[in-house]
Amino acid sequence: MLTNGLPYLYKRAELAKRATFSYAAKKGKEGMKMDLQPLRPQEKKRAREFLTYNDIERARIVYGYLFEGQSTRRLDRTVLGLDPAVSRGYQSHNVLRYLGIAGVHKQACRGVSLDTVIDRLNGWGPDWMHVAYYLDVYRYAVQTSGQLFEGNVVDERMTEKRAVQIARIGQSHFRRALLQRDERCLLCEMEQRELLVASHMKPWRDANDWERLDIANGLLLCAGHDRAFDIGLITFEPSGQIVYSDALHDTTARLLHLHPRLHIPLTSDQRPYVEWHNEHVFQTY
Ligand SMILES: [Zn+2]
Numbered sequence: 001m002l003t004n005g006l007p008y009l010y011k012r013a014e015l016a017k018r019a020t021f022s023y024a025a026k027k028g029k030e031g032m033k034m035d036l037q038p039l040r041p042q043e044k045k046r047a048r049e050f051l052t053y054n055d056i057e058r059a060r061i062v063y064g065y066l067f068e069g070q071s072t073r074r075l076d077r078t079v080l081g082l083d084p085a086v087s088r089g090y091q092s093h094n095v096l097r098y099l100g101i102a103g104v105h106k107q108a109c110r111g112v113s114l115d116t117v118i119d120r121l122n123g124w125g126p127d128w129m130h131v132a133y134y135l136d137v138y139r140y141a142v143q144t145s146g147q148l149f150e151g152n153v154v155d156e157r158m159t160e161k162r163a164v165q166i167a168r169i170g171q172s173h174f175r176r177a178l179l180q181r182d183e184r185c186l187l188c189e190m191e192q193r194e195l196l197v198a199s200h201m202k203p204w205r206d207a208n209d210w211e212r213l214d215i216a217n218g219l220l221l222c223a224g225h226d227r228a229f230d231i232g233l234i235t236f237e238p239s240g241q242i243v244y245s246d247a248l249h250d251t252t253a254r255l256l257h258l259h260p261r262l263h264i265p266l267t268s269d270q271r272p273y274v275e276w277h278n279e280h281v282f283q284t285y
Pocket of ligand 1: 186188190221
């Protein structure tokens, strides 16, 4: 709706602000203090290193750094199997920097339980969401590592099941972050959660590991509007203005409560995603 732009941008600023507060776990409950500095700006030029490794490797690097205070040289060896004399910790370092994790975060979570940290980070907005996701993957990997082997052989069914489960963990973090940001369908303001879908502009199957969980790639839409967007019957200009496909029937547009002047709030970091949708998903003749 035309009216929901302001609250949305406000909400975004508010979430960013909240993420800069350090958190001290209540004494007695945890018995330890956890101070988390704000994440540093994510260094997107580190994409090559970040994308070289898989979810579990990235998860082990994040955990080893935040909870165990392992040096990046050591992580290169223990997680990535590299010779630190040659790699100099560069690979782990860049994976961490891509997520915004820096020296000030080293062993910041030591002594706090993994469950508590994941739980806390979930409310801290989209940047921390990626960190929470990797810690969640780490927790899952540890829980299931005993089931991976059949005798001494890796059980292929288990690796497949694990991949599906990790994708689910990612989708649930992505959806939670979008529910926090948008709260309701961007087109009709429906707010019944069971009917809201975390929609991707660049679909999961085409997106890389970062893009799949990048909140800039997401729109919260109700089931009907998600479907119309997902199959390319509607799209948006980078300004957020709705565009109809010729394949969209007038009656359908009416039944979906669409009108040609609708626009949604889109920010500049969403532009590449919406352009991708326009080019590859939107139905044109
Ligand atoms: Zn809707």
